[in-house]
Amino acid sequence: MKKQYIFAVVVICLTLTAFLLTDSSDTIVKYPTGYRNWTHVKTLVLEKGHPLYEAFGGIHHIYANKIALEAYKSNKKFKDGSVIVFDLLEAVNSDNAIAEGSRKVVGVMEKDSKKFKDTGGWGFEGFNGDTKERIVKNMYGECFSCHLSQKNNDYVFSQYRK
Template sequence: MKRNLVLLLATAVSAGGFSLLAQLDDAAPFPKEFRTWAHVKSVLVGPQSAAFATEGGIHHIYANDKALEGYETGKFPDGSVIVYDLLETKEVAGNTVEGPTRRIDVMVKQGELYRATAGWGFMSFPSGNPAEGRLTAERQAACAACHAKRDDHDSVFSEFRK
């Protein structure tokens, strides 16, 4: 009985270690409850915008509690997660309203894990599908290069709406 308990504990510890490694290998796991986080701001990108083809729609930006610290100080601590929720628009009775999800982009701050990209990991989930978010190293680098334009705000474009 004692041997079985030791074997069971060893298996559980081993499985837990593999689970932790799997989590660390994920660039940024899909944050399922992000719409319950703090709403940072919204933007409407309309047909007059040069970015409309790829960015057109309603954008909502959400931040977890750690990221809220970064919005206050300009330096985002490890564990910060920012979600960019991009929705199509549709017209209903003269009103522009949210349509289907175009994509959900995620930034996660883990300085040690993402040294090459200023401490940030990036993912993009087409149509909001949690199974399709991994970006290639090239796309990660492209995201980081663009976000580096905001090195005065730790690579984060959005400002918390006050």
Template sequence: MKKIHWIAGVLIAAILVPGLLFGKSKAQVAYPEGYQSWTRVKSMIILEGHVHFNAFGGFHHVYANDKALESLKNRKPFAKGSVLVFELFESIVENNAITEGPRQVIGVMEKDPNRFTGTKGWGFEDFKLADPNQRSVTNMRDQCFSCHESQKANDYVFSTYRK
């Protein structure tokens, strides 16, 4: 009888432990409501031929909430609650002008060292068409952090604020 209990115990543990380790709900970046009225930090147009064209070619703007702006201005590490948004539009090159086409995606970085422990405190997410229901990041480290890691000296952020 004892042996059966023991076996049952092992079986239950084998089912529960991986669930606890790997199945726990992953921390998610919150949708950045109202980001378009935050501070625009910078804009850039990436045309064909640029190294990042395939990943995010087009017309983009970077927005920062108040907390993130404070760090950008003072060039200090970002406080918990800092959020940065990378908003990407198609770019239309026409009549000697480059204009914004349809919106493609917003990329979001949210700082919370308690929730995003595997990526130096930053959570990453892409919302296709800026739709709160169309998340597309399944692995923050591989899809996003791996490249942002090069900006360690600036707390993993590429953009700088021009006063």
């Protein structure tokens, strides 16, 4: 009787461990805390009339963490742990100037060649405005399918300006 009891406890523990190890929070892209202190790669304003205006209209700034910056500077493959942020803000036109408006989305690419092997080793996510609400339902269809054109550049469009 006692042995059976111990066996049951062991089985429960193993099941719990397996559950925790496969917890989905491990396979989703993390919110890029502190990215405003990372290195600024470039900025672009997408105006009305541009084919990507509907999805990405406004001002965006691109930031790279230290690991991603190495690859940007050396033109080598991005190592696991690389994170790139696409910080998209409204573009406000006034007094002949284009100013930053409110934040529309924080787009993220996080490199982990094992977790995200179906999307070139990159996990894609978008966080709504200033919140941590996730907006990407299908990273292949909504993000990777377009980044696929940059296969020779490890699926990254932007280049680091010295």
